[in-house]
Amino acid sequence: MAIRITRTVSDRYTILKVDGRLKADDVEELDRAYQSVQGAAALDLRELQSADREGVAILRQLVSLGVVVCAATPYIELLLREKP
Numbered sequence: 001m002a003i004r005i006t007r008t009v010s011d012r013y014t015i016l017k018v019d020g021r022l023k024a025d026d027v028e029e030l031d032r033a034y035q036s037v038q039g040a041a042a043l044d045l046r047e048l049q050s051a052d053r054e055g056v057a058i059l060r061q062l063v064s065l066g067v068v069v070c071a072a073t074p075y076i077e078l079l080l081r082e083k084p
Contacts, residue, residue: 002021002022002025002026003020003022003023003026003029003030003048004018005017005019005030005033005038006034010042012040012042012083013039013040013041013042013070014031014038014039014040014042015041015042015043016033016037016041016042017041017044018043018045018047020047020048020049021048021049021050021051022050022051022052022055022058022059023051023054023055024046024050024053024054024055027054027055027058028050029043030058031058034062034067036051040066040068041062041068041069042069042070043059043070044070044071045068045071045073045076046071048072048076049061051079056079059076059079060080083084
């Protein structure tokens, strides 16, 4: 498995911390984790090392659905901003 998803709950969000390398094979796992969240969700991407095209696409989709990115490396922030 290329990623590890850890769930924590704060006062405002359910935080999904994504560690590792997000690849196409992991997209379904991240989507399932998001779908199981009750209420507002946030992504902690500080330990996300890389994401392939499909990985970036799911992250962008989650952001478009209102998921907050509460931490990300400059590299991941750049990937999220770039046009596909």
